[in-house]
Amino acid sequence: MIDHLSVSSIKTYQRCAKQWEFRYIKNLKLAPAGVMIAGTAYHQALADYFNAVLDDQAYFSMEACLDSFSGSWDRQLSEHKTREDETIEEFDRIDWGNDDPGELKDKGIECTKYYHTNIAPKIKPLLVEERVEAPLDSIKFVAITDLITENEIIDHKLKAKRFSLSDLQNDMQPTAYKMFYPDKQFNYHVALRQKTPSVEINEAVRTQDDISFFVEMVLDTLKAIRAGSFPARIEGWHCNENFCGYYKLCRGK
Template sequence: MLPVPYLSISQINKYLTCPKQYEFRYVQKIPESKGSPLVVGSSFHKVIEESNRQKLDTGEILSDEEMKDIYDSYWKKNVHDIDWKPDENPDEEKERGFILAKAYLHDDIGKSLNPAGFEAKFDVEVEGIPFRGFIDIIEEDGHIRDLKTSKKTPAENVAEQSLQLAGYSYAYRYLTGNYEAGCSLDFAVSLKTGPKIVRRETEITDYRMDRFKDTFYNVANAIDKEIYYRNEGTACSWCSFRDICKGEE
């Protein structure tokens, strides 16, 4: 039995990173600290979503001033939850996210968006197990896009390794009965030289889809059997539960 009545990509990734981390978060329900990248990313997403909603209505994206108002408003609602690192500058982090949102919407990659849906919620089943999530953008031709912010240029094969894109493709096929037109990760990258917009595309083959379903089922089965071991490694350095976990010995 799952501690949450469904599995999501974030849950699966957390379990794959460290099963003990999953237990702390979803079984013991210990609150997890929120780092600045999460709030930067969610504020970025909000601007992209609202700008493209206007684009659907009027054919034009938001002005830079309108983008800034939306970004600032969303940031203000969430900034109090951030667990700041000693070397982080809150004002610089806030500005970084807005610069990335503006750069994405003015870049050819952002301009090429032809969305039919935003933050499209789905509730489907994989091998009888509930699967829930939100697809960032589904374009009119059936292309799936997920948006990311980053401080470094993503690897060329990052989309080919994305469990998230495979899961979203599964949901799209389940609900529509059709194959997606394509899948991509759109990155807004914050470099010292300025913002950089990068797309990484991939194809979800039948073999890759089978691998997704196998991973989904096996993670669900391990959770059902309460297999929560510690996965000692680099993830310990940023884990929200590090002090609790290390103090249990």
């Protein structure tokens, strides 16, 4: 049925198993949100910056970084393709929601400028967008780390709001990545696309017990998937036609 799982697929199953079935079994893909287009462009700009540092220690100019952001943005819109985890996803349209595309792009550019000036020069990269995998039962658990340094796992986020304490304590991503790099500190570098851009560095602490619990949860999820268990979870903010693209298909409305 499947040959691998990832953080995003596990999150989808935990949110609503019926969503997971529509997405990963029936291959019914939704229009990406506009913030996903911006996030992909932001990640590409920073990946190009740190890859340039790795290649020859050359200075990757502000202009080059912004060209990378704009180039990624334009390619996604013209080619109708964006990146989700380790795969390239095709789409027919973009769900911009309440976001104005031009304003969203401008805020992404301003965050890229801020990171290039204030954060990036202090970082010495070892690995950029490294694909890592671990055997779990008869499948693989797959992750792509944004940036690895001597002491850190760094994950880039482009967000409208700050992480809450609950997010930092419970998000699966730090736990999954610490499974591969248990001795490194996990830090979110959160670029806030607000009127005045900024980047907050948030550490997410995980213990070996957290990692062990995560592995068991993934294995339990895999068992449920193999058993064909895909119940709809109708209680929660997600089960709403404004938040779930499968709502009408699922609820028959």
